[in-house]
Structure formats: C-alpha cells, structure tokens
Amino acid sequence: MRKIARDAEREEDPDADFKPLTADEARQLRERSPSISPWRVISGQALAGLLVALVAWGLTGRQNLGWSAGYGALSVVVPAAVFARGLTGRLSSLNPATAMVGFFVWEMVKMALTLAMLLAAPKLITALSWPAMLVGLAVAMQAYWVALMFAPKRK
Numbered sequence: 001m002r003k004i005a006r007d008a009e010r011e012e013d014p015d016a017d018f019k020p021l022t023a024d025e026a027r028q029l030r031e032r033s034p035s036i037s038p039w040r041v042i043s044g045q046a047l048a049g050l051l052v053a054l055v056a057w058g059l060t061g062r063q064n065l066g067w068s069a070g071y072g073a074l075s076v077v078v079p080a081a082v083f084a085r086g087l088t089g090r091l092s093s094l095n096p097a098t099a100m101v102g103f104f105v106w107e108m109v110k111m112a113l114t115l116a117m118l119l120a121a122p123k124l125i126t127a128l129s130w131p132a133m134l135v136g137l138a139v140a141m142q143a144y145w146v147a148l149m150f151a152p153k154r155k
Contacts, residue, residue, distance in 0.1 A: 038084035041147040042077060048143035049073020052136050064127040071125050072136030075117040083110040 021029065049070060057066025086106035122128050 036147060036151045038080075038088065041144045042080050042084060044147040045073065045080060045140045045143040046077045048146070049077060049136055049140040052139045056132050056135070064125070065129050065132045067125050068121075068129040068132035069136035069139075071117075071121055071128075072133035072138075073140035074136075075114055075121070075133075076137055076140035078117065079110040079113040082113060083107065 050073070052073060053066045053070030056069040057063060083106045086109065087102065089102075121133060125133075
C-alpha cells in the first residue's frame with residue numbers, strides 16, 4: 001500500500017483566521033442589516049385579511065362571504081402569532097440546539113392549529129364559502145411579501 005504525503009498548504013484549518021466580533025462590531029453589524037419583527041409581519045397579515053374580508057363583503061353584499069374570507073385569514077394569523085410567541089420566548093433562545101428543537105415543535109403546533117381551525121370552519125361560520133375562505137387564507141399567507149417590501153433597508 002502506498003502512502004501519500006499530506007500537503008500542509010492544502011489542508012488549512014478553516015478556523016485559523018476566525019476572529020470573534022467585539023460588542024461594538026456586533027452592534028454595527030446589526031445596524032447595517034436590521035431584521036423584521038415577526039409581530040410586524042403578523043400585523044400585516046391581519047390587516048390584509050381584514051381588507052380582503054371587507055372587499056368580499058362590499059363587492060358581493062353577502063355577509064357570509066366576508067366572514068368566510070376573514071376566517072380564512074384568521075386561520076393564518078392566529079397560528080402564526082402562536083408560532084412567533086413560542087419562538088420569541090426565553091426557552092427557545094437558551095442555546096442553538098434548544099432553538100432548533102423549539103422551531104420544529106412550534107412549527108408543528110402551527111400546522112396542527114391551522115388544520116384544526118380549517119376543520120372547525122363549517123361549524124363556526126354560517127353558510128361558509130370555501131372559495132372565499134381560501135382567498136382570505138391565501139392573501140394572508142402572502143402578506144409577508146408586502147412586509148418584506150416595507151422592511152428597513154440595509155445600509
């Protein structure tokens with residue numbers, strides 16, 4: 001068996017030139033690339049849901065279409081708020097492993113709550129209109145793109 005000599009230059013330590021940031025450098029980095037609050041996105045989703053419900057009711061004159069569209073948006077907003085609250089809690093920020101597990105747990109809670117709300121819709125909304133509810137749901141789900149457009153710009 002033939003042995004190949006290792007080339008010391010090719011096998012550089014990737015952490016060799018790593019330098020941790022100082023508190024001041026970290027603050028400057030956060031200021032250059034601000035993040036969006038999840039509550040701002042959820043507020044945008046709620047506003048979009050309210051608007052689509054009012055438009056559905058106003059254009060058709062049928063109150064049940066407005067309630068259906070509003071409930072569709074609510075089935076996005078409420079689980080998203082529960083998810084955001086779970087992720088911004090103290091327990092989820094203890095260490096990276098806890099944060100990762102917390103993310104997956106709260107995502108499962110969000111999906112289960114969304115499904116439960118959709119399944120409960122026929123019992124809660126009189127004369128439910130599924131197309132109107134799905135339009136409200138879709139508009140609220142896509143409202144985060146609007147929040148991204150109005151996000152603070154990077155310096």
